[in-house]
Amino acid sequence: MVLLVExxxxxxxxxxxxxxxxxxxxxxxxxxxxxxxxxxxINGRYGSFRFITINTSAHRIAYELTHGRIIEKDTYVxxxxxxxxxxxxxxxxxxxxxxxxxxxxxxxxxxKCSHPNNKYGSKITIKDKRMICLLYKNKIATQKELAFKFxxxxxxxxxxxxxx
Numbered sequence: 001m002v003l004l005v006e007x008x009x010x011x012x013x014x015x016x017x018x019x020x021x022x023x024x025x026x027x028x029x030x031x032x033x034x035x036x037x038x039x040x041x042i043n044g045r046y047g048s049f050r051f052i053t054i055n056t057s058a059h060r061i062a063y064e065l066t067h068g069r070i071i072e073k074d075t076y077v078x079x080x081x082x083x084x085x086x087x088x089x090x091x092x093x094x095x096x097x098x099x100x101x102x103x104x105x106x107x108x109x110x111x112k113c114s115h116p117n118n119k120y121g122s123k124i125t126i127k128d129k130r131m132i133c134l135l136y137k138n139k140i141a142t143q144k145e146l147a148f149k150f151x152x153x154x155x156x157x158x159x160x161x162x163x164x
Contacts, residue, residue, distance in 0.1 A: 022049055022061055026087045034081055035062075035088040044147035044154050046084050062087035063094070076100050082107060124150055129160050136161045 025039035025047075037047025037058040047058025060077045064070060066089035071077065078100055081091040095103070124132075128150060135141040136157075143161065147154045 018051065019065060022058075022065070025049070025058070026062070028088075032090060033088065034083045034086040034091060036083075037085045037087050041085075041144075041148075044144050045151070047087065059084075059087050059092055062089055063092045078103055124152070132157060132160050 025037060027036045027038050029035060039058070040048045040050070042048040042055065042057065048055050049058045049061050050056075051061075057077065059079065060071060063077045071094065074096070076095050076097060076099065077092050078095045079086055079091055080093060081088075083091070086092075132146050132150060135146060136143065141149070143154050143157045146152075146161075147157045150157070
């Protein structure tokens with residue numbers, strides 16, 4: 001990976017610095033508010049920034065740019081705010097996969113739906129699946145939009161709308 005100092009100096013074919021292109025995709029609000037990523041997404045869930053041929057999580061780049069250091073591959077950038085699109089460095093902290101799991105449990109995000117229509121411990125109910133199919137069939141929402149709305153991957157939405 002290119003050093004961050006170099007990242008700040010690299011320009012694209014239009015003469016725009018990559019660091020400027022990155023921050024242009026972030027809707028910076030107040031100092032303590034979430035700064036929302038407004039460009040492309042990874043699986044409709046996390047911000048994605050393309051650097052040469054590599055897609056990287058936007059919040060990871062935000063952390064690296066702000067703190068001036070490259071983060072090891074096995075280190076995670078976690079959100080205090082639990083907003084996956086947030087790039088505010090004040091809301092980000094480093095941890096391991098175990099730290100990420102502990103944070104999820106502590107904040108009550110690990111509990112699967114206990115709805116009686118929920119089959120095999122899935123994240124959504126049968127009613128949700130019907131709604132997904134209806135919205136997609138009637139062209140009210142794209143698979144990407146449904147993935148974001150229901151907090152599922154686009155591939156999972158594809159399985160649902162195709163009856164798999």
